[in-house]
Amino acid sequence: MKPFNCTECNKCFSQKGNLKIHQRMHTGMKPFHCTECNKSFSRKVDLTVHQRIHTGTKPFHCTECNKSFSRKVNLTVHQRIHTGMKPLHCTECNKSFSRKVDLTVHQRIHTGTKPFHCTECNKSFSRKVNLTVHQRIHTGMKPLHCTECNKSFSRKVDLTIHQQIHTGIKPFLCTECNKSFSRKAHLTVHQRIHTKMKPFHCTECNKSFSRKVNLTIHQRIHTGMKTFHCTECNKSFRWMAHLTVHQRIHSGMKPFHCTECNKSFSRKGNLSVHQRIHTGMKPFNCTECNKSFTQKSNLRIHQRIHTGMKPFHCTECNKSFSQKAHLTIHQRIHTGMRPFNCTECNKSFSQKAKFKIHQRIHTGMKPFQCTECNKSFSQKSRLTIHQRIHTGMKPFNCTECNKSFN
Numbered sequence: 001m002k003p004f005n006c007t008e009c010n011k012c013f014s015q016k017g018n019l020k021i022h023q024r025m026h027t028g029m030k031p032f033h034c035t036e037c038n039k040s041f042s043r044k045v046d047l048t049v050h051q052r053i054h055t056g057t058k059p060f061h062c063t064e065c066n067k068s069f070s071r072k073v074n075l076t077v078h079q080r081i082h083t084g085m086k087p088l089h090c091t092e093c094n095k096s097f098s099r100k101v102d103l104t105v106h107q108r109i110h111t112g113t114k115p116f117h118c119t120e121c122n123k124s125f126s127r128k129v130n131l132t133v134h135q136r137i138h139t140g141m142k143p144l145h146c147t148e149c150n151k152s153f154s155r156k157v158d159l160t161i162h163q164q165i166h167t168g169i170k171p172f173l174c175t176e177c178n179k180s181f182s183r184k185a186h187l188t189v190h191q192r193i194h195t196k197m198k199p200f201h202c203t204e205c206n207k208s209f210s211r212k213v214n215l216t217i218h219q220r221i222h223t224g225m226k227t228f229h230c231t232e233c234n235k236s237f238r239w240m241a242h243l244t245v246h247q248r249i250h251s252g253m254k255p256f257h258c259t260e261c262n263k264s265f266s267r268k269g270n271l272s273v274h275q276r277i278h279t280g281m282k283p284f285n286c287t288e289c290n291k292s293f294t295q296k297s298n299l300r301i302h303q304r305i306h307t308g309m310k311p312f313h314c315t316e317c318n319k320s321f322s323q324k325a326h327l328t329i330h331q332r333i334h335t336g337m338r339p340f341n342c343t344e345c346n347k348s349f350s351q352k353a354k355f356k357i358h359q360r361i362h363t364g365m366k367p368f369q370c371t372e373c374n375k376s377f378s379q380k381s382r383l384t385i386h387q388r389i390h391t392g393m394k395p396f397n398c399t400e401c402n403k404s405f406n
Contacts, residue, residue: 002012004019008026013019021043024030030040032047036054041047049071052058058068060075064082069075077099080086086096088103092110097103105127108114114124116131120138125131133155136142142152144159148166153159161183164170170180172187176194181187189211192198198208200215204222209215217239220226226236228243232250237243245267248254254264256271260278265271273295276282282292284299288306293299301323304310310320312327316334321327329351332338338348340355344362349355357379360366366376368383372390377383385406388394394404 002014004013004016005011006013006019006022006026008023011022013022024042030042032041032044033039034041034047034050034054036051039050041050052070058070060069060072061067062069062075062078062082064079067078069078080098086098088097088100089095090097090103090106090110092107095106097106108126114126116125116128117123118125118131118134118138120135123134125134136154142154144153144156145151146153146159146162146166148163151162153162164182170182172181172184174180174187174190174194176191179190181190192210198210200209200212201207202209202215202218202222204219207218209218220238226238228237228240229235230237230243230246230250232247235246237246248266254266256265256268257263258265258271258274258278260275263274265274276294282294284293284296285291286293286299286302286306288303291302293302304322310322312321312324313319314321314327314330314334316331319330321330332350338350340349340352342348342355342358342362344359347358349358360378366378368377368380369375370377370383370386370390372387375386377386388406394406396405397403398405
């Protein structure tokens with residue numbers, strides 16, 4: 001029997017005192033005041049609980065871990081950690097929770113409710129904490145600091161990952177090769193090496209990739225997008241790495257040094273090729289004649305001797321060449337261009353090799369020496385002709401009388 005009725009909402013109570021407390025909801029009366037902060041409450045019990053904030057009193061203790069709480073309800077929820085009890089169930093997917101607030105947040109997955117809105121960009125979130133973290137993008141606030149290097153972060157998860165640099169902790173282990181990672185996402189990507197899984201597909205050419213970032217970069221081939229721009233010359237690149245290498249043209253930076261001769265290079269690949277001069281390594285072999293090369297590009301050019309391929313065509317006379325450099329030199333016949341100028345006599349040349357030979361007139365340099373008589377020549381062709389005096393070789397024959405000449 002509940003003989004005491006609320007005239008506002010018709011709710012019934014068994015005791016008159018409970019009805020009086022309830023009616024304060026409608027009247028807004030809060031007769032109990034905190035002497036510390038002047039906050040008001042409709043119930044004395046709520047004031048008592050509140051005052052524990054100021055006194056620090058936590059009368060409810062967990063018998064398992066001795067943790068203390070200011071409210072009994074908080075102790076009850078906490079004890080579910082030890083008991084494993086999850087009495088609150090989602091009616092959609094039957095997932096269980098130990099706290100009502102966690103169930104409420106979870107149910108927003110099913111309802112799609114996102115009640116927390118960013119006033120800057122109007123983006124919505126299902127949890128207030130996610131909104132708080134998001135707002136730091138706009139404010140630039142990074143309240144979480146690394147105690148080792150004082151670097152700041154907007155999210156706790158990013159700080160935790162960063163701290164593993166200092167601790168060296170790599171808790172995520174690959175069961176195939178025992179390699180360790182500081183982040184689970186990195187382990188997931190790595191495992192695709194073993195599984196051969198490539199879940200990211202290009203819709204244009206159906207090529208597959210193990211990483212989403214690689215697909216994004218690949219798609220720029222189809223879109224023609226070059227998002228990385230050089231601030232010096234405005235040249236654009238699809239890959240940041242290519243921009244970084246390009247910028248060394250302007251800065252003159254050559255960070256890769258040969259330990260043998262101390263020559264420097266702007267690209268690591270160029271250093272690797274250069275080092276083969278010292279090691280004598282020629283890893284690229286021609287399957288036709290077994291000749292070896294230090295660079296793959298040189299092997300490709302060489303193979304055109306065997307295939308007869310001449311992919312570079314002159315648009316003026318249709319003459320073909322196996323190397324682009326040879327086409328460039330040839331085109332100077334048509335353009336009349338002579339880019340190599342002698343500073344001594346101002347004579348110009350279309351080929352660098354002919355320019356170098358010419359300069360020996362001024363310097364007197366004769367680098368080609370006869371091993372028989374020690375006579376020197378400025379050109380290799382002249383040494384070859386001279387050596388026929390010693391060898392007696394006469395390679396040019398008259399077809400009329402068969403007389404030979406050197």
